[in-house]
Amino acid sequence: MKKTIHRNDTRGHAAHGWLDTCHTFSFANYYDPERLQFGALRVLNDDSVQPGMGFGKHPHDNMEIITIPLFGDLEHKDSIGNEGVIKEGDVQVMSAGKGIFHSEKNHNRDKEVKFLQIWVLPNKQDVEPRYDQISIRELSVPNQFYQILSPNSEDQGVWIHQYAWFFMADLEAGKSASYKLNGDHHGVYLFVIEGQVKLVGEVLNKRDGIGLREIESVTVEASEDSCLLLMEVPVSKKD
Structure with a gap:
């Protein structure tokens, strides 16, 4: 990783x-x-x-x-x-x-x-x-990552011309959520809109971001009530 x-x-x-x-x-x-x-x-x-x-x-x-x-x-x-x-x-x-x-x-x-x-x-x-x-608003599921964007017009949320998936999560303090990547040559960028979270041995606060490469999945734990945006995108030219 x-x-x-x-x-x-x-x-x-x-x-x-x-x-x-x-x-x-x-x-x-x-x-x-x-x-x-x-x-x-x-x-x-x-x-x-x-x-x-x-x-x-x-x-x-x-x-x-x-x-x-x-x-x-x-x-x-x-x-x-x-x-x-x-x-x-x-x-x-x-x-x-x-x-x-x-x-x-x-x-x-x-x-x-x-x-x-x-x-x-x-x-x-x-x-x-x-x-x-x-x-x-109606897509939101408490304490889970929920999809808001993908490459596919028939999927939940909006779509774009790229092999990318965007998810949001509203986590209560003490709750965790996991995400599994769609592509092995992809990475995820997690942005903390509000709150504080722990992942991959790091503590992230409001408006901090972290990019992760060479991973298959990630688990995020909220230290306080938190709102997150997770973006999975290609990080190599295979897509």
């Missing part, structure tokens, strides 16, 4: 007044050659946007972009006709493919919106852009 730990206070950080953002991997003006990506996981941004503010219209291509609001609601509008609100408790996926423009804005006028935005490198280039959004 190989592990890489990214502590909360080692992430890249930028404060723009309307936007406060932390970058687990190199992004925008934050560059660390040791933190370019974890396999196909290229971006893990932890964003807070002030009321009524947001990102204006901007382009993307050949990237799978996943957005998970943690607090508050986010407006979305894109060049393929989608317009709406991504609410707390939802997950949104956008396959940028051969090119798409979109904008994101805090829908709320009285509170900030906090969300994770994740970019995954696709396994197909120049696909037709697509968009999907679902509520994941």
